[in-house]
Amino acid sequence: MSVKLKLKSVSKSFSGTTVIDNFSLDVATGEMVCLIGASGSGKSTLLRCINLLEPIDNGEIWLDDFDIAEPSLDPDPIRRRIGLVFQSFNLFPHLTVMDNVTLAPRKVLGKGKLQAQAQAMELLERFGLSDKARAYPDHLSGGQQQRVAIVRTLAMQPELLLLDEITSALDPELVGEVLDVVRALKASRMTMLLATHEMAFAREVADRVCFLDEGRLIETAPPSALFTAPQEQRTREFLSRVL
Protein backbone atom coordinates (compact mmCIF):
# COMPACT_ATOMS: atom_id res chain seq x y z
CA MET A 1 0.00 0.00 0.00
CA SER A 2 1.29 3.46 -0.86
CA VAL A 3 2.19 5.98 1.81
CA LYS A 4 -0.16 8.98 1.84
CA LEU A 5 1.46 10.97 4.60
CA LYS A 6 4.99 10.71 5.88
CA LEU A 7 6.22 12.69 8.87
CA LYS A 8 10.00 12.80 9.20
CA SER A 9 11.48 14.09 12.48
CA VAL A 10 8.93 16.89 12.81
CA SER A 11 9.63 19.38 15.60
CA LYS A 12 7.66 22.39 16.73
CA SER A 13 7.99 24.69 19.71
CA PHE A 14 6.06 27.68 20.92
CA SER A 15 8.27 30.38 22.44
CA GLY A 16 10.82 27.92 23.76
CA THR A 17 8.44 25.15 24.84
CA THR A 18 8.78 22.04 22.71
CA VAL A 19 5.34 20.84 21.67
CA ILE A 20 6.27 18.32 18.94
CA ASP A 21 9.57 16.56 19.46
CA ASN A 22 11.27 14.70 16.61
CA PHE A 23 8.04 13.06 15.48
CA SER A 24 8.05 10.48 12.67
CA LEU A 25 5.07 8.55 11.32
CA ASP A 26 3.82 6.98 8.09
CA VAL A 27 0.14 6.83 7.22
CA ALA A 28 -0.81 4.56 4.32
CA THR A 29 -3.53 5.39 1.81
CA GLY A 30 -6.88 4.29 3.24
CA GLU A 31 -5.44 3.79 6.68
CA MET A 32 -7.00 5.15 9.84
CA VAL A 33 -4.58 6.16 12.57
CA CYS A 34 -5.70 7.32 16.00
CA LEU A 35 -3.59 9.62 18.15
CA ILE A 36 -4.11 9.18 21.88
CA GLY A 37 -2.45 10.87 24.81
CA ALA A 38 -3.12 13.29 27.64
CA SER A 39 -4.20 16.89 27.01
CA GLY A 40 -1.14 18.87 26.01
CA SER A 41 0.67 15.87 24.57
CA GLY A 42 0.77 17.56 21.14
CA LYS A 43 -2.02 15.76 19.28
CA SER A 44 -3.84 18.92 18.18
CA THR A 45 -0.67 20.82 17.35
CA LEU A 46 0.50 17.92 15.20
CA LEU A 47 -2.73 18.02 13.18
CA ARG A 48 -2.52 21.79 12.79
CA CYS A 49 1.08 21.42 11.58
CA ILE A 50 0.10 18.83 8.98
CA ASN A 51 -2.59 21.22 7.73
CA LEU A 52 0.08 23.97 7.60
CA LEU A 53 -1.88 26.15 9.99
CA GLU A 54 1.24 26.11 12.16
CA PRO A 55 4.68 26.22 10.51
CA ILE A 56 7.02 23.52 11.81
CA ASP A 57 10.52 24.34 13.05
CA ASN A 58 12.24 21.26 11.72
CA GLY A 59 11.63 18.06 9.80
CA GLU A 60 9.63 17.12 6.72
CA ILE A 61 5.97 16.44 5.99
CA TRP A 62 5.47 14.43 2.80
CA LEU A 63 2.07 14.26 1.15
CA ASP A 64 2.38 11.66 -1.60
CA ASP A 65 5.74 12.63 -3.09
CA PHE A 66 5.86 16.28 -2.05
CA ASP A 67 7.47 17.77 1.02
CA ILE A 68 4.71 20.19 1.93
CA ALA A 69 6.71 21.61 4.84
CA GLU A 70 8.93 23.43 2.35
CA PRO A 71 8.51 27.02 3.62
CA SER A 72 8.56 28.60 0.16
CA LEU A 73 5.44 26.69 -0.98
CA ASP A 74 2.06 28.40 -1.21
CA PRO A 75 0.01 26.61 1.48
CA ASP A 76 -3.44 27.24 -0.03
CA PRO A 77 -3.37 24.58 -2.80
CA ILE A 78 -1.98 22.06 -0.30
CA ARG A 79 -4.60 22.80 2.36
CA ARG A 80 -7.44 22.08 0.00
CA ARG A 81 -6.15 18.52 -0.32
CA ILE A 82 -6.11 18.04 3.46
CA GLY A 83 -9.32 18.37 5.45
CA LEU A 84 -9.28 19.42 9.10
CA VAL A 85 -12.25 19.12 11.44
CA PHE A 86 -12.00 21.06 14.70
CA GLN A 87 -13.03 20.24 18.24
CA SER A 88 -15.18 23.37 18.40
CA PHE A 89 -16.78 22.86 14.93
CA ASN A 90 -15.89 26.41 13.79
CA LEU A 91 -18.85 26.67 11.46
CA PHE A 92 -19.39 30.11 9.98
CA PRO A 93 -22.28 31.47 12.08
CA HIS A 94 -23.39 34.07 9.51
CA LEU A 95 -23.91 31.46 6.77
CA THR A 96 -26.54 28.76 6.37
CA VAL A 97 -25.51 25.11 6.44
CA MET A 98 -25.65 25.06 2.65
CA ASP A 99 -23.45 28.17 2.33
CA ASN A 100 -21.02 26.80 4.91
CA VAL A 101 -20.61 23.68 2.81
CA THR A 102 -20.47 25.36 -0.61
CA LEU A 103 -18.26 28.37 0.20
CA ALA A 104 -14.90 26.66 -0.33
CA PRO A 105 -15.90 24.58 -3.40
CA ARG A 106 -17.16 27.75 -5.05
CA LYS A 107 -14.39 30.15 -4.10
CA VAL A 108 -11.44 27.73 -4.09
CA LEU A 109 -12.35 25.12 -6.68
CA GLY A 110 -14.33 27.58 -8.79
CA LYS A 111 -17.44 25.42 -8.98
CA GLY A 112 -20.71 26.92 -10.13
CA LYS A 113 -23.35 27.63 -7.50
CA LEU A 114 -25.76 24.95 -8.70
CA GLN A 115 -23.08 22.32 -9.09
CA ALA A 116 -21.68 23.04 -5.63
CA GLN A 117 -25.14 22.95 -4.09
CA ALA A 118 -26.04 19.68 -5.77
CA GLN A 119 -22.85 18.11 -4.50
CA ALA A 120 -23.40 19.55 -1.01
CA MET A 121 -26.97 18.25 -0.95
CA GLU A 122 -25.73 14.79 -1.82
CA LEU A 123 -23.32 14.85 1.12
CA LEU A 124 -25.88 16.32 3.51
CA GLU A 125 -28.34 13.60 2.52
CA ARG A 126 -25.74 10.93 3.05
CA PHE A 127 -25.30 12.07 6.65
CA GLY A 128 -28.97 12.75 7.39
CA LEU A 129 -28.72 16.53 7.31
CA SER A 130 -30.62 17.44 4.15
CA ASP A 131 -33.49 19.01 6.11
CA LYS A 132 -31.00 21.37 7.79
CA ALA A 133 -29.58 22.82 4.57
CA ARG A 134 -31.23 26.19 5.09
CA ALA A 135 -30.72 26.40 8.86
CA TYR A 136 -28.11 28.55 10.55
CA PRO A 137 -25.51 26.78 12.70
CA ASP A 138 -26.77 28.14 16.04
CA HIS A 139 -30.11 26.44 15.42
CA LEU A 140 -28.45 23.02 15.30
CA SER A 141 -27.44 20.69 18.10
CA GLY A 142 -23.74 20.20 18.75
CA GLY A 143 -23.80 16.81 17.07
CA GLN A 144 -25.49 18.24 13.99
CA GLN A 145 -23.01 21.12 13.88
CA GLN A 146 -20.07 18.75 13.99
CA ARG A 147 -21.60 16.59 11.25
CA VAL A 148 -22.05 19.71 9.12
CA ALA A 149 -18.42 20.64 9.81
CA ILE A 150 -17.35 17.21 8.56
CA VAL A 151 -19.53 17.56 5.47
CA ARG A 152 -18.04 21.02 4.85
CA THR A 153 -14.58 19.45 4.86
CA LEU A 154 -15.64 16.50 2.69
CA ALA A 155 -17.09 18.89 0.08
CA MET A 156 -13.48 19.75 -0.81
CA GLN A 157 -12.89 16.05 -1.53
CA PRO A 158 -9.76 15.88 0.60
CA GLU A 159 -7.23 13.10 0.14
CA LEU A 160 -6.46 13.12 3.84
CA LEU A 161 -8.79 13.91 6.70
CA LEU A 162 -7.55 15.21 10.05
CA LEU A 163 -10.02 15.00 12.94
CA ASP A 164 -9.09 16.96 16.05
CA GLU A 165 -10.97 15.62 19.10
CA ILE A 166 -14.20 16.09 17.24
CA THR A 167 -16.39 14.71 20.02
CA SER A 168 -14.74 16.45 22.98
CA ALA A 169 -17.05 19.47 22.91
CA LEU A 170 -20.22 17.38 22.65
CA ASP A 171 -22.77 16.26 25.22
CA PRO A 172 -22.38 12.52 25.78
CA GLU A 173 -25.66 11.64 24.07
CA LEU A 174 -24.52 13.40 20.87
CA VAL A 175 -21.18 11.63 20.55
CA GLY A 176 -22.65 8.56 18.87
CA GLU A 177 -24.04 10.29 15.80
CA VAL A 178 -20.67 11.91 15.06
CA LEU A 179 -18.74 8.67 15.56
CA ASP A 180 -21.19 7.01 13.15
CA VAL A 181 -20.07 9.48 10.50
CA VAL A 182 -16.45 8.53 11.12
CA ARG A 183 -17.36 4.83 10.87
CA ALA A 184 -19.00 5.53 7.50
CA LEU A 185 -15.88 7.36 6.32
CA LYS A 186 -13.72 4.49 7.43
CA ALA A 187 -15.94 2.13 5.44
CA SER A 188 -15.34 4.30 2.36
CA ARG A 189 -11.56 3.91 2.86
CA MET A 190 -10.86 7.58 3.64
CA THR A 191 -7.31 8.14 4.88
CA MET A 192 -7.71 9.58 8.36
CA LEU A 193 -5.64 10.81 11.25
CA LEU A 194 -7.77 11.24 14.34
CA ALA A 195 -6.86 12.72 17.71
CA THR A 196 -9.26 11.37 20.30
CA HIS A 197 -10.06 10.75 23.94
CA GLU A 198 -12.60 8.06 23.01
CA MET A 199 -10.49 4.98 23.77
CA ALA A 200 -13.28 2.52 23.03
CA PHE A 201 -13.81 4.12 19.65
CA ALA A 202 -10.10 4.13 18.84
CA ARG A 203 -9.98 0.47 19.73
CA GLU A 204 -12.94 -0.29 17.51
CA VAL A 205 -12.08 1.58 14.30
CA ALA A 206 -8.36 2.36 14.23
CA ASP A 207 -6.00 0.41 12.03
CA ARG A 208 -3.21 1.73 14.18
CA VAL A 209 -3.01 3.67 17.43
CA CYS A 210 -0.22 6.09 18.37
CA PHE A 211 0.43 7.08 21.96
CA LEU A 212 1.91 10.58 22.37
CA ASP A 213 3.52 12.03 25.45
CA GLU A 214 5.18 15.44 25.69
CA GLY A 215 5.21 15.77 21.92
CA ARG A 216 6.95 12.46 21.34
CA LEU A 217 5.64 9.33 19.70
CA ILE A 218 6.07 6.81 22.50
CA GLU A 219 4.49 3.77 20.95
CA THR A 220 2.51 2.78 17.87
CA ALA A 221 0.73 -0.50 17.28
CA PRO A 222 -2.58 -1.97 16.11
CA PRO A 223 -5.24 -1.31 18.76
CA SER A 224 -5.48 -4.95 19.79
CA ALA A 225 -1.79 -4.92 20.70
CA LEU A 226 -1.51 -1.43 22.14
CA PHE A 227 -4.52 -1.63 24.42
CA THR A 228 -3.92 -5.14 25.69
CA ALA A 229 -0.14 -5.38 25.74
CA PRO A 230 1.48 -1.92 25.75
CA GLN A 231 5.26 -2.13 25.52
CA GLU A 232 6.17 1.15 27.17
CA GLN A 233 5.88 2.09 30.80
CA ARG A 234 4.33 5.50 30.00
CA THR A 235 1.70 3.94 27.75
CA ARG A 236 0.75 1.54 30.54
CA GLU A 237 0.47 4.40 33.02
CA PHE A 238 -1.70 6.44 30.67
CA LEU A 239 -3.97 3.55 29.82
CA SER A 240 -4.40 2.58 33.45
CA ARG A 241 -5.60 6.13 34.13
CA VAL A 242 -8.12 6.34 31.28
CA LEU A 243 -9.44 2.81 30.89
Next chain:
Amino acid sequence: MTAFQPTITPLQLTRRQRHDRRLKRRSLVVSCISVLLVALILVLLVPKAPGWEAVKSSFFNWDILVKTFPKLLSAFVVDLKIFFWSAPLIFILSLAIALARNTRRPALFPLRLFGAVYTDVLRGVPVILLVYLIGFGIPGLGLPRPYNSPYIWGTVALVLGYSAYVAEVFRAGIESVHSSQSAAARSLGLSESDTMRYVVLPQAIRRQVPALMNFVIALLKDVALLSFIGPIEILRQANVYKSLMANFTPYVGAAIIFLCVTIPVTRYADYLLARQRNERTT
Protein backbone atom coordinates in the same frame (compact mmCIF):
# COMPACT_ATOMS: atom_id res chain seq x y z
CA MET B 1 -66.88 13.47 44.86
CA THR B 2 -67.05 17.11 43.81
CA ALA B 3 -67.19 18.20 47.41
CA PHE B 4 -63.55 17.19 47.92
CA GLN B 5 -62.17 19.14 45.01
CA PRO B 6 -60.29 22.22 46.12
CA THR B 7 -61.65 25.38 44.59
CA ILE B 8 -58.82 26.89 42.58
CA THR B 9 -59.50 30.31 41.15
CA PRO B 10 -56.99 32.43 39.25
CA LEU B 11 -56.99 34.81 42.19
CA GLN B 12 -55.63 32.22 44.56
CA LEU B 13 -52.00 33.28 44.73
CA THR B 14 -49.00 32.07 46.64
CA ARG B 15 -47.67 34.10 49.54
CA ARG B 16 -44.80 35.34 47.44
CA GLN B 17 -47.08 36.46 44.58
CA ARG B 18 -49.39 38.34 46.99
CA HIS B 19 -46.37 40.04 48.53
CA ASP B 20 -44.91 41.01 45.14
CA ARG B 21 -48.22 42.40 43.97
CA ARG B 22 -48.61 44.53 47.05
CA LEU B 23 -45.09 45.92 46.59
CA LYS B 24 -45.69 46.64 42.92
CA ARG B 25 -48.97 48.42 43.58
CA ARG B 26 -47.43 50.51 46.31
CA SER B 27 -44.46 51.64 44.18
CA LEU B 28 -46.78 52.50 41.30
CA VAL B 29 -48.88 54.74 43.53
CA VAL B 30 -45.82 56.43 45.02
CA SER B 31 -44.25 57.18 41.65
CA CYS B 32 -47.53 58.58 40.26
CA ILE B 33 -47.93 60.91 43.20
CA SER B 34 -44.35 62.15 43.00
CA VAL B 35 -44.57 62.81 39.26
CA LEU B 36 -47.79 64.78 39.73
CA LEU B 37 -46.25 66.77 42.57
CA VAL B 38 -43.17 67.74 40.57
CA ALA B 39 -45.26 68.63 37.52
CA LEU B 40 -47.53 70.80 39.67
CA ILE B 41 -44.59 72.63 41.19
CA LEU B 42 -43.08 73.30 37.76
CA VAL B 43 -46.34 74.54 36.26
CA LEU B 44 -47.14 76.75 39.21
CA LEU B 45 -43.70 78.07 40.09
CA VAL B 46 -41.81 78.47 36.82
CA PRO B 47 -44.13 81.15 35.38
CA LYS B 48 -43.89 82.97 38.69
CA ALA B 49 -40.09 83.10 38.48
CA PRO B 50 -38.75 86.59 37.81
CA GLY B 51 -37.78 86.96 34.17
CA TRP B 52 -39.92 84.03 32.96
CA GLU B 53 -41.77 86.31 30.55
CA ALA B 54 -38.47 87.36 28.96
CA VAL B 55 -37.32 83.76 28.67
CA LYS B 56 -40.63 82.73 27.17
CA SER B 57 -40.70 85.42 24.52
CA SER B 58 -37.04 84.95 23.67
CA PHE B 59 -36.91 81.12 23.47
CA PHE B 60 -40.47 79.85 23.24
CA ASN B 61 -42.22 82.37 21.07
CA TRP B 62 -45.06 80.51 19.42
CA ASP B 63 -45.64 83.00 16.60
CA ILE B 64 -42.00 83.00 15.58
CA LEU B 65 -41.83 79.22 15.79
CA VAL B 66 -44.82 78.85 13.45
CA LYS B 67 -43.44 81.43 11.07
CA THR B 68 -39.91 79.99 10.82
CA PHE B 69 -40.57 76.27 11.13
CA PRO B 70 -41.37 75.48 7.46
CA LYS B 71 -38.17 77.17 6.25
CA LEU B 72 -36.13 75.42 8.96
CA LEU B 73 -37.61 72.12 7.88
CA SER B 74 -36.70 72.65 4.23
CA ALA B 75 -33.20 73.74 5.29
CA PHE B 76 -32.94 70.48 7.24
CA VAL B 77 -33.36 68.63 3.94
CA VAL B 78 -29.95 70.05 3.01
CA ASP B 79 -28.50 68.46 6.19
CA LEU B 80 -30.09 65.15 5.26
CA LYS B 81 -28.70 65.31 1.74
CA ILE B 82 -25.18 65.97 3.01
CA PHE B 83 -25.64 63.14 5.50
CA PHE B 84 -26.83 60.68 2.88
CA TRP B 85 -23.95 61.23 0.52
CA SER B 86 -21.34 61.38 3.30
CA ALA B 87 -22.37 58.19 5.11
CA PRO B 88 -21.64 55.71 2.26
CA LEU B 89 -18.34 57.46 1.51
CA ILE B 90 -17.35 57.19 5.17
CA PHE B 91 -18.33 53.51 5.17
CA ILE B 92 -16.15 52.73 2.15
CA LEU B 93 -13.13 54.84 3.15
CA SER B 94 -13.08 53.60 6.75
CA LEU B 95 -13.38 49.99 5.64
CA ALA B 96 -10.44 50.53 3.29
CA ILE B 97 -8.38 52.09 6.10
CA ALA B 98 -9.26 49.27 8.52
CA LEU B 99 -8.21 46.67 5.94
CA ALA B 100 -5.02 48.60 5.18
CA ARG B 101 -4.12 48.60 8.88
CA ASN B 102 -4.82 44.89 9.06
CA THR B 103 -2.62 43.83 6.17
CA ARG B 104 0.47 41.79 6.94
CA ARG B 105 2.11 41.68 3.53
CA PRO B 106 5.46 43.46 3.43
CA ALA B 107 4.74 44.99 0.03
CA LEU B 108 1.69 46.67 1.51
CA PHE B 109 3.56 48.01 4.52
CA PRO B 110 3.36 51.65 3.30
CA LEU B 111 -0.42 51.23 3.19
CA ARG B 112 -0.43 49.90 6.72
CA LEU B 113 1.73 52.77 7.90
CA PHE B 114 -0.54 55.23 6.12
CA GLY B 115 -3.60 53.73 7.82
CA ALA B 116 -2.01 54.08 11.24
CA VAL B 117 -0.87 57.66 10.67
CA TYR B 118 -4.23 58.59 9.16
CA THR B 119 -6.28 57.37 12.13
CA ASP B 120 -3.87 58.90 14.65
CA VAL B 121 -3.79 62.32 13.01
CA LEU B 122 -7.43 62.68 12.08
CA ARG B 123 -8.77 61.36 15.37
CA GLY B 124 -6.57 63.84 17.18
CA VAL B 125 -7.98 66.91 15.46
CA PRO B 126 -11.40 68.54 16.07
CA VAL B 127 -13.77 67.93 13.16
CA ILE B 128 -14.61 71.65 13.11
CA LEU B 129 -10.94 72.38 12.44
CA LEU B 130 -11.02 70.06 9.43
CA VAL B 131 -14.18 71.76 8.23
CA TYR B 132 -12.50 75.17 8.37
CA LEU B 133 -9.20 73.94 6.98
CA ILE B 134 -10.62 72.05 4.04
CA GLY B 135 -13.91 73.89 3.57
CA PHE B 136 -12.31 77.34 3.42
CA GLY B 137 -8.79 76.39 2.50
CA ILE B 138 -9.23 74.36 -0.63
CA PRO B 139 -11.82 76.55 -2.38
CA GLY B 140 -9.50 79.42 -1.41
CA LEU B 141 -6.85 77.97 -3.72
CA GLY B 142 -8.86 79.48 -6.56
CA LEU B 143 -10.58 76.42 -7.98
CA PRO B 144 -12.99 77.01 -10.91
CA ARG B 145 -16.74 77.31 -10.34
CA PRO B 146 -18.29 73.91 -9.66
CA TYR B 147 -15.22 72.59 -7.82
CA ASN B 148 -15.01 75.30 -5.19
CA SER B 149 -18.39 74.41 -3.69
CA PRO B 150 -18.44 74.32 0.11
CA TYR B 151 -20.77 71.32 -0.22
CA ILE B 152 -17.98 69.31 -1.83
CA TRP B 153 -15.19 70.36 0.52
CA GLY B 154 -17.37 70.34 3.60
CA THR B 155 -18.34 66.78 2.75
CA VAL B 156 -14.68 65.89 2.24
CA ALA B 157 -13.86 67.27 5.68
CA LEU B 158 -16.65 65.24 7.33
CA VAL B 159 -15.68 62.08 5.44
CA LEU B 160 -12.01 62.38 6.35
CA GLY B 161 -12.71 63.11 10.01
CA TYR B 162 -15.34 60.43 10.52
CA SER B 163 -13.53 57.72 8.58
CA ALA B 164 -10.71 57.78 11.11
CA TYR B 165 -13.13 56.91 13.92
CA VAL B 166 -15.22 54.43 11.96
CA ALA B 167 -12.08 52.67 10.70
CA GLU B 168 -11.23 51.93 14.33
CA VAL B 169 -14.71 50.48 14.83
CA PHE B 170 -14.19 48.16 11.87
CA ARG B 171 -10.73 47.21 13.06
CA ALA B 172 -12.06 46.32 16.50
CA GLY B 173 -14.76 44.26 14.79
CA ILE B 174 -12.23 42.39 12.67
CA GLU B 175 -10.13 41.65 15.73
CA SER B 176 -13.18 40.43 17.67
CA VAL B 177 -13.81 37.59 15.22
CA HIS B 178 -12.13 34.61 16.83
CA SER B 179 -9.02 33.28 15.10
CA SER B 180 -10.64 29.83 14.91
CA GLN B 181 -12.92 31.24 12.21
CA SER B 182 -10.00 32.16 9.97
CA ALA B 183 -8.31 28.87 10.82
CA ALA B 184 -11.41 27.01 9.62
CA ALA B 185 -11.54 29.06 6.42
CA ARG B 186 -7.82 28.70 5.73
CA SER B 187 -7.96 24.94 6.40
CA LEU B 188 -10.54 24.68 3.61
CA GLY B 189 -8.03 26.27 1.25
CA LEU B 190 -9.52 29.78 1.17
CA SER B 191 -6.96 32.48 0.52
CA GLU B 192 -6.23 35.23 3.01
CA SER B 193 -8.31 37.78 1.12
CA ASP B 194 -11.26 35.39 0.57
CA THR B 195 -11.17 34.53 4.27
CA MET B 196 -11.39 38.22 5.12
CA ARG B 197 -14.10 38.89 2.56
CA TYR B 198 -16.43 35.94 3.09
CA VAL B 199 -15.79 34.87 6.67
CA VAL B 200 -14.28 37.58 8.89
CA LEU B 201 -15.69 40.85 7.53
CA PRO B 202 -19.38 39.84 7.40
CA GLN B 203 -19.19 38.81 11.05
CA ALA B 204 -17.16 41.87 12.05
CA ILE B 205 -19.55 44.33 10.43
CA ARG B 206 -22.63 42.63 11.86
CA ARG B 207 -21.13 42.77 15.32
CA GLN B 208 -20.33 46.47 15.05
CA VAL B 209 -23.74 47.65 13.82
CA PRO B 210 -24.70 49.15 17.21
CA ALA B 211 -21.39 51.01 17.46
CA LEU B 212 -21.81 52.23 13.88
CA MET B 213 -25.27 53.52 14.75
CA ASN B 214 -23.72 55.86 17.30
CA PHE B 215 -21.59 57.37 14.55
CA VAL B 216 -24.69 57.72 12.38
CA ILE B 217 -26.26 59.84 15.13
CA ALA B 218 -23.10 61.89 15.65
CA LEU B 219 -22.77 62.51 11.91
CA LEU B 220 -26.41 63.61 11.67
CA LYS B 221 -25.63 66.35 14.18
CA ASP B 222 -22.18 67.24 12.91
CA VAL B 223 -23.48 68.03 9.43
CA ALA B 224 -24.51 71.32 11.09
CA LEU B 225 -20.78 72.16 11.35
CA LEU B 226 -20.91 72.94 7.64
CA SER B 227 -23.04 75.97 8.50
CA PHE B 228 -19.77 77.75 9.25
CA ILE B 229 -18.50 77.49 5.69
CA GLY B 230 -21.55 78.46 3.68
CA PRO B 231 -24.33 75.96 2.96
CA ILE B 232 -27.72 77.27 4.06
CA GLU B 233 -28.57 74.28 6.17
CA ILE B 234 -30.77 74.26 9.23
CA LEU B 235 -28.37 75.82 11.74
CA ARG B 236 -27.41 78.64 9.39
CA GLN B 237 -31.08 79.21 8.54
CA ALA B 238 -31.88 79.40 12.24
CA ASN B 239 -29.00 81.81 12.64
CA VAL B 240 -30.37 84.03 9.90
CA TYR B 241 -33.80 84.11 11.58
CA LYS B 242 -32.25 84.79 14.97
CA SER B 243 -30.52 87.89 13.63
CA LEU B 244 -33.54 88.96 11.65
CA MET B 245 -36.05 88.63 14.48
CA ALA B 246 -33.75 89.18 17.43
CA ASN B 247 -35.17 86.01 18.97
CA PHE B 248 -33.76 82.59 19.86
CA THR B 249 -36.91 80.57 19.14
CA PRO B 250 -35.59 79.50 15.68
CA TYR B 251 -32.74 77.69 17.47
CA VAL B 252 -35.26 75.85 19.61
CA GLY B 253 -37.17 75.00 16.43
CA ALA B 254 -34.00 73.59 14.90
CA ALA B 255 -33.33 71.60 18.07
CA ILE B 256 -36.84 70.11 17.90
CA ILE B 257 -36.27 69.05 14.29
CA PHE B 258 -32.93 67.42 15.18
CA LEU B 259 -34.50 65.59 18.12
CA CYS B 260 -37.32 64.23 15.96
CA VAL B 261 -34.67 62.38 13.97
CA THR B 262 -31.96 61.63 16.53
CA ILE B 263 -34.13 60.29 19.36
CA PRO B 264 -35.70 57.48 17.29
CA VAL B 265 -32.29 56.58 15.86
CA THR B 266 -30.73 56.59 19.34
CA ARG B 267 -33.51 54.38 20.67
CA TYR B 268 -33.03 52.01 17.77
CA ALA B 269 -29.29 51.86 18.46
CA ASP B 270 -29.97 51.10 22.13
CA TYR B 271 -32.41 48.38 21.11
CA LEU B 272 -29.79 46.82 18.83
CA LEU B 273 -27.20 46.93 21.61
CA ALA B 274 -29.57 45.34 24.11
CA ARG B 275 -30.46 42.62 21.62
CA GLN B 276 -26.81 41.91 20.99
CA ARG B 277 -26.14 41.66 24.73
CA ASN B 278 -28.99 39.18 25.08
CA GLU B 279 -27.65 37.09 22.21
CA ARG B 280 -24.27 36.90 23.89
CA THR B 281 -25.58 35.94 27.31
CA THR B 282 -28.15 33.36 26.24
